[in-house]
Amino acid sequence: MAELLPWQQSIWQQVIARHEQGRLPHALLLNGPEGVGKRQFAEYMSAWFLCSAQQRTPCGQCRSCMLLGHGSHPDRIVIVPEGAQGTIKVDAIRQVSEFSAETAQQGNGKVVLVQNADRLNVQAANALLKNLEEPPARTLFVLWSAHFTRLMPTIRSRCQQLAFSLPATEDSQKWLVQQCVSADQFPQLLNIARGSPLKALEYHEANLLQVWDEWQQQLIGLQAGRVSVSELAELWKNRQTGMILSWLSDWISEAVKQMMGAAHSTTGLFQPELLSAAIATARASEWLAFYEKLNVLRVQLDGTANLNPSLALEMILIEWSRLMRTSSRSRVDGKPVRN
C-alpha cells in the first residue's frame, strides 16, 4: 500500500485542491533532490488516481487498490532506466504509446510513471513528447527527476511541475526514529545524506557510517603514502563511485567554507586533521577549480558518457594529492601536517 511521507502532506493537499477545482493537469513533473520521496509520492498519486472510491486518499479496500498492492494492476505502467548506462530507451516508451492507445482495463483511467525522467535518451524523449502532447482521456503521466534541468525543454513545458524540497531536520529526525534509526546515529547520517531522510535511511541500512569513516582514513593513508593512487582508485571503483565522489565534493566545499571563515557547520562529520591540512594551503581558488573539475566529472560519470571509472578516479586522486602536497610545502608556520 502506497503511503505518503509525513512531510508531503501539504503538497498532497495542493494536488487535491487542484483536482477539486478541475485543474489537475494530465502530466506532472516532480522535481527535487534525491531521497525526498518523489517516487513514494508518485506511487501514492497513482493509487489515488486509480482508486474506485474517488476520495481524497486511496481507500486501500477496492479492487484497484488490492491489485496495486499486489503489483498486478493492469492500468499502471512504470518506466525505469535500464541497462549498464541506465537510460530509458525508445522501446520502453513505445510500450507507453501502445498502453495509452487502449482503454483502461479496470475502467478507472490509466497511469504512466516515469522514474528518473532525465535518463530518457533523445529518441525516447521525443516519443514520450508525442504522448504528452496528445494525451488520451483519463490518463495521468507522472515524471520525476532529481536533475530536471537535464530534461528536454519541450517535455518540461508540457508538464506541470511540483517542487519537492528537503524536509525540515525535525521532520526527518522524527521519521528516522520511526524507521528505527538509533538517536545517536541520525544527525551524522542526515549530514552525510545532505539532509535527505530516505538516503539517510538507506545509508543506515547499508551500514555506510563505517564506509564514511573509511574513505577519509583512506585519504589520510594516501597522503601519508601508505596507499598508492591506483590502489585507492581500485578500492573506490568497487564501491559506489558516484557516492564517494559526491562526499569528496562535500568535503572540498566544507574546506573552502572554513577557509572563507564560515562557522563549522557540520562539525564532527569530517576528520579534522584532513580538513585542517587542506585549509592550511589557504588557496581557495585552487580548491574551487578542483571542485569544478570534480563536479563536471561527476555529471559525466552519471550521464551516458563512456568514462573509465578507474581512470577518472585516479585523475581525481592525483589532483587531490597534488593540492594537498602544495599545502604542506607552502605552509609558513612550520607545524607538521601529518600526525
Add this chain to the structure above:
Amino acid sequence: MKFVISREALLKPLQLVAGVVERRQTLPVLSNVLLVAEGDHLSLTGTDLEVELVGRAKLEQPSVAGSITVPARKLMDICKSLPDGSMIEFDVQEQKLVLRSGRSRFTLSTLPASEFPSVEDSPQAFELTLAQQQLKRLIDRTSFAMAQQDVRYYLNGMLLEVVQGRVRMVATDGHRLATCACDAEVNPAEKIQVIIPRKGVLELVRLISDPEAPLRMLIGSNHIRAHVGDFVFTSKLVDGRFPDYERVVPRNGNKTLLADRQELRTVLQRAAILSNEKYRGVRLLLNPGQLQVFANNPEQEEAEESLLVDYDSENMEIGFNVTYLLDVLNVVGEEQVKIILSDPNSSVLVQEAEDTDSLYVVMPMRL
C-alpha cells in the same frame, strides 16, 4: 477449494483460455489461469490484459467453492498428458494446488485470486445479439484491411458501428478500406462507435464455432464483451477516433466494370508474380469489353494478361497495388464483381454485383 472434473470437460476450455495467456509476461500472475469453483460449475479465466477469455466447465459433483490462480501452461500440459477419460481431483492446500488422478499426483504453485486482474461487468453496457455467422461474416469480410502497428494507433483495429437496425464494421490502413454491414434488431439511443483492437478481433472470430447460435455482445465504454457459447470474451477498446469512413467512399465514379471474380482473381495472381516485390504495382488498361493487366519488375521481366469484361466507357489506364485488389477478391462471395472508377488518380469502389452490404475502397498507385 476442492472439486473433481473429467479430463475431457476441462481440456477444451483450458486449451482455449491458455491460448490467450502469453508466454512472455511481465507480471507473474498473467501467466496463470484463474479457477473459480462454484456449485457444479468451474470457470477458467486467462488474460494478457488486452483480451480476456472466460471458459466454463461442468463439474461431476458439487464442489467446495473457492478461487485460485495456477500456471496455465503447466496445468494444461498435465491435463493433456493424462490418459483419456481420467477424473482429476483439484484440492487447494496451504497455497498449493494438489492434482490427483489415478496414481498420479501433482503439486502446483499458486497465486491468490485477488491478484488476478479480471474485468468486471461494466454497468452501462449496450447489449446486442447477432447470429454467430453474422458476426463472422462481418469480420471475415473486413479484417484483412486493418493496419498493423501503424503509428495512427486507431487504425490498428476495427470500427464497430451500431445504428438503428444495422451493425457495421469498418477497417482501413490508409491505403484501402473495407466495410460490411448487416441488419440486426438493435435500437441504440444514438450511434455507437467503438474500435476493437486487432488482437481482439482476431481472437473473437476464432471462438465462433456454431454459426446458427446467437452471440450476445455488450459494448461498454472501456470494453467489448461477447458471450459465445460457453465462453465470455472481453477485449479492451482503442481509445481514439476512427476516420469518417463515409467520406472515404467515392461517390463520383462514372465508369463501371463488371468482371467474373474468379477469372479476375487468377489473372491478377499470375500478373502479380512479376510485379515489383516491394511495391506490388500492376497496370490495368481498360478498353471497352476488355481488361488488360501489365506487370513488370526491376529485372525487366514482364507479365501481360487480358480478360473479357463488361465495360463500355472510354479507355483508361490505372495502377494498383495488386495485393489490395486480391485481398478484396479473396473475401467477396458472388460470381460477379463490380468496380466503379472515375479517373486514374481517384480511389475506386469494389463491390459485389448484386449485394451492396460490403464495400471496398482501394487507392490507385501512380506508376
